[in-house]
Amino acid sequence: MKKKMRVALGELAKKINWSYVEKIWMQNQPYVRQRSSKHKKSSKSSAKKAIFKEVDENGDFMVEKSSPDFASATFSLEREVGMNNLKNEDIRFRCSANRVGKKQCITSCLCANIFGGHVFDKAKWQFNLTEFNCHLMLFMMGKSIQVYLLLTNESLHRRNVVHFGITTLRPTICHGMLREAQISLGDIVLDPMAGSGSLSIEGAVSCQDRAFFIGTDLFAPAVRKCELNKDHLDKLIEKLNLKRLNLNFGMMDATDLPFRDNSIDSVVTDLPFGKRIKEVMLGTNMRELYFKSLKELSRVTRKWGVFLSCDKNSMKYAIDKLCSDGLKLWRFIHCRMINHGGSRVGIYLFQKYDYFLQCAEEHNRNKENIEA
Numbered sequence: 001m002k003k004k005m006r007v008a009l010g011e012l013a014k015k016i017n018w019s020y021v022e023k024i025w026m027q028n029q030p031y032v033r034q035r036s037s038k039h040k041k042s043s044k045s046s047a048k049k050a051i052f053k054e055v056d057e058n059g060d061f062m063v064e065k066s067s068p069d070f071a072s073a074t075f076s077l078e079r080e081v082g083m084n085n086l087k088n089e090d091i092r093f094r095c096s097a098n099r100v101g102k103k104q105c106i107t108s109c110l111c112a113n114i115f116g117g118h119v120f121d122k123a124k125w126q127f128n129l130t131e132f133n134c135h136l137m138l139f140m141m142g143k144s145i146q147v148y149l150l151l152t153n154e155s156l157h158r159r160n161v162v163h164f165g166i167t168t169l170r171p172t173i174c175h176g177m178l179r180e181a182q183i184s185l186g187d188i189v190l191d192p193m194a195g196s197g198s199l200s201i202e203g204a205v206s207c208q209d210r211a212f213f214i215g216t217d218l219f220a221p222a223v224r225k226c227e228l229n230k231d232h233l234d235k236l237i238e239k240l241n242l243k244r245l246n247l248n249f250g251m252m253d254a255t256d257l258p259f260r261d262n263s264i265d266s267v268v269t270d271l272p273f274g275k276r277i278k279e280v281m282l283g284t285n286m287r288e289l290y291f292k293s294l295k296e297l298s299r300v301t302r303k304w305g306v307f308l309s310c311d312k313n314s315m316k317y318a319i320d321k322l323c324s325d326g327l328k329l330w331r332f333i334h335c336r337m338i339n340h341g342g343s344r345v346g347i348y349l350f351q352k353y354d355y356f357l358q359c360a361e362e363h364n365r366n367k368e369n370i371e372a
Contacts, residue, residue, distance in 0.1 A: 005106045006114055012145065013118035021123070021149060025134055026086045028151050091125045094132035100141040100339050111138060115147075141339065160205060163228040165196040165221075169270045173308070173340065174202040177268050180306045180336075180349050187211045187265040192254035192297065193218075197226035199268055201233065204247040213245075214264075216252035223251045255292040259300040262354075266304040267297050273311040290314040294322055298329035298352065305330065305350035310343055319348075328353045 095116035097108040115138055120127050125134070135150040159171055177199065183189060191199045194215030203213045217223050226249040237244060252258065254269075271290065284292075290311070297305060309315050322329045333349040 002106055002110075005111070008145075009111065009115045010118050012147070013115060013122050016122075016147065018119070018123035018125075022088060022091065024149065025091065029086065029133075032151070032153060088124065089126070091134050092128040092132045093119065093123075093125045093134040093136060094127070094129050095119060095136045095138070097138040097140065100139065100342060100344070106140075108140075111140065139339070160201050160233065161196055161198050161229050162232050163196060163225045165225055167270070167272075168196045169198045169308070170340075171198055171202045173338065174199045175206060176338075177306050177308060177347055178203045178206065180347065181266040181268050181304045183207060183211050183266060185210050188263070189213050190259075190264045190267045190297075190300070191215045191269045192252065192257065192267065192293065193269045193271065194226055194249065195222050195270065197229050197249060199270065200226075200247055200249070201229060201245075203268070204245040205233075207246075209243055209246055211246065213247050215247070215249045216254070216257075217249075218251065218253050220251060223249055255289070255296050257296055257300050261299055262302040264300045265302050266306070267301045268306040269308070271307050271309040271311070271315075273309050273314075286311060287314045287317050290318040291321055294318045294350075295327075295329065298322065301352055303352055303355045305352070307348045307350070308340075308345060309348065310340075310345045312346070315346070315348060323350075331356045 093116075095112045097112040097115070099108050099111075116127065116136070119125065119136065137148040137150055139146040139148070155172075161168060161171065178189075181189065183203070189200075189203055189211055191197075191214070194200055194217045197215045200213040200215035203211065207213075215226055217226070230245070230247060230249060233245060271293070272286070290309075294305070294307075307315070319330075319332050321327065323332050329352075330350040331353050333351055335346045335348050337344055337346055339345075
């Protein structure tokens, strides 16, 4: 199996157009956050681990590290190299790999070594593990391998939220879930299990004044974190002289919401699951919570429902109950599986059944008008 993986990685490296990758890398360099690699001062206690150069005014050693700081070396081009005249020789790359699942026939380290060697032979780039400015990332998931070129020196999920809860959702995943909801102008979007408010905040920042977002939670500490995150953004917005966010938070029960029927356009939320959220904390069985929450949300929602969960059994129970011929409250569209912290998590898309019938009637009416 290892020999087959070696051959497969070699063939994958040959299929990639590395000259096109170079072009993308060069175009992206002006937008990469630059970091300086200035030498830092150190006290006498830590001076033994460094290379001594001279003593400053306070008697402390001026220290120069034997190798550049990792954070400062990452994605930092030399100042004398202009962005308009970058060359192949300016690329110093590193290759890393991550695995999802336990049934992989090759380790992440060995996969990165093999693929990095093929890239070195094919693209003729310089290889550097510490002072790199080009980072290739491989993801092995099931029978597929995905190759990524990292365009930033830190993940884009580090934004907007400063006060975190026990299960704070990454804004990158929040953005993908909000796109599933097909938000249009003037929509009201609800997150009934807001946690630290990352979903509502990401939606309000992305949509600005085109939609209004409401985040609710049953637990007071979670609502408090939502308000702190909102206060942080409000201060930043005031400082930058920008428009205020269409966003509000409150304490409500997802199984008994104080909203009128069909008053919410779409609902997008991260349902509770995993070891950090226990049934003792919720005060109810997880399967019943899913059923009651989705049933109540079908009452207040007018169009779409997007739910993230890893609990397949509880979600299947709710789908069988609410999408069956008896109730027909929701229409299940699809489930997209994603990698969320090393786990396979599903994003479930539902359509309100009444909204589906309304769209079908409008489609048939338009079709008749066209034929006429």
